[in-house]
Amino acid sequence: MSDFIRDYTTKDGYLVRVYCTALSQGKMNSSKKHDLRVIMDNVIREKAASMNYEGFVQELVLQKVASDVYNEAKKVTHLRHVGVRKSKLIARPEPKKAEPLAPLAA
Numbered sequence: 001m002s003d004f005i006r007d008y009t010t011k012d013g014y015l016v017r018v019y020c021t022a023l024s025q026g027k028m029n030s031s032k033k034h035d036l037r038v039i040m041d042n043v044i045r046e047k048a049a050s051m052n053y054e055g056f057v058q059e060l061v062l063q064k065v066a067s068d069v070y071n072e073a074k075k076v077t078h079l080r081h082v083g084v085r086k087s088k089l090i091a092r093p094e095p096k097k098a099e100p101l102a103p104l105a106a
Contacts, residue, residue, distance in 0.1 A: 002033045004040045008048035010056050013093030018044055018060065019086040020069065025078040035076045043069045053089075060084050 004020045020040050028036070047065055048056055059065050063083065070082040 002028065002036050004037045006041060006044070007090060008045060010048050010051060010053045012052045014053040014056075014089065015091040016048065016053070016056065017088040017090050018048075018065075018084060020044065020066070021081075021083055021085050022069070022073060022079055023081045025080050028077055032077045036073050039073045039076065040069050043072055057087065060087050 001024070002022045004022075005017065007015055007017050009015050022036055022040070044065060047059060047068070051059070066082045066084050070079060073079055073082060
C-alpha cells in the first residue's frame with residue numbers, strides 16, 4: 001500500500017489537497033513506492049494545472065484521475081487498486097479588487 005498527499009493549484013487559482021492511495025497485489029519495496037508516488041504526483045499535477053476547479057473535482061469524484069494514475073503506475077508494479085480517498089478545498093483565489101473610480105470633474 002502506498003499513500004500520497006499533496007496540494008495542487010488549479011488553472012483558476014483554487015488550492016486543493018488530494019489524498020491518493022494505491023494497493024498492490026503483493027509487497028512493494030521502497031523504490032517502487034517512491035516511483036509510484038512520483039507517477040501519482042505527475043499525473044495529478046498535470047490534471048490540476050490544465051483544468052478549472054469544477055472540472056478537476058468532477059474528475060476526482062468520478063475516479064478518472066485515479067484511472068489515469070493506475071494506467072501509468074501499472075508499468076512500475078502490479079496494482080490491485082488506485083483511488084482518490086479524499087480531497088479538500090484549502091484556499092480560494094483572491095477576489096480581484098475593483099479599481100477606485102476617478103472623481104467626476106465638475
